[in-house]
Amino acid sequence: MKRVETICGYCGCGCGIYVNVAEDDTVLGITPSYNHVVSKGKLCSKGWHGYAFVRDSRRLTSPLIRNSDGSFREADWDEALDKVAEGLKAATTAGDNTDHIGLISSARCTNEENFLMAKLARAGLKTSSIDHCARL
Ligand code: SF4
Structure with missing residues (x-):
């Protein structure tokens, strides 16, 4: 051991x-x-x-991308992050960002990581729709 x-x-x-x-x-x-x-x-x-x-057998061990029929398929991180960037870019050009973008961070992240997520939301994506799971 x-x-x-x-x-x-x-x-x-x-x-x-x-x-x-x-x-x-x-x-x-x-x-x-x-x-x-x-x-x-x-x-x-x-x-x-x-x-x-x-x-746990239900644990996610790789990113999942939703197919057009609603099912999911496994993807590598490069493809998944490209999809995220593509989606956020489309949302930020769609008008009122607050209506289109929300971010969820985690109480399991460090304070510094949550600070960066808040910066990304407010300064980068111009939204105040951010939450996390501190109510465990
Ligand atoms: S208080 Fe509990 S959950 Fe939080 S870091 Fe310590 S052992 Fe982990």
């Missing part, structure tokens, strides 16, 4: 954790970092136990 030192990604607190990983890369559990400046060896229940999603 190896222990991988990282930061819990469930919320913006940023508690220090070790992910305990088997030889076949299976996640076996989480151990708090006892000398981490934020958490000092303590974690909430999500930090301790919320790792089952890693092996």
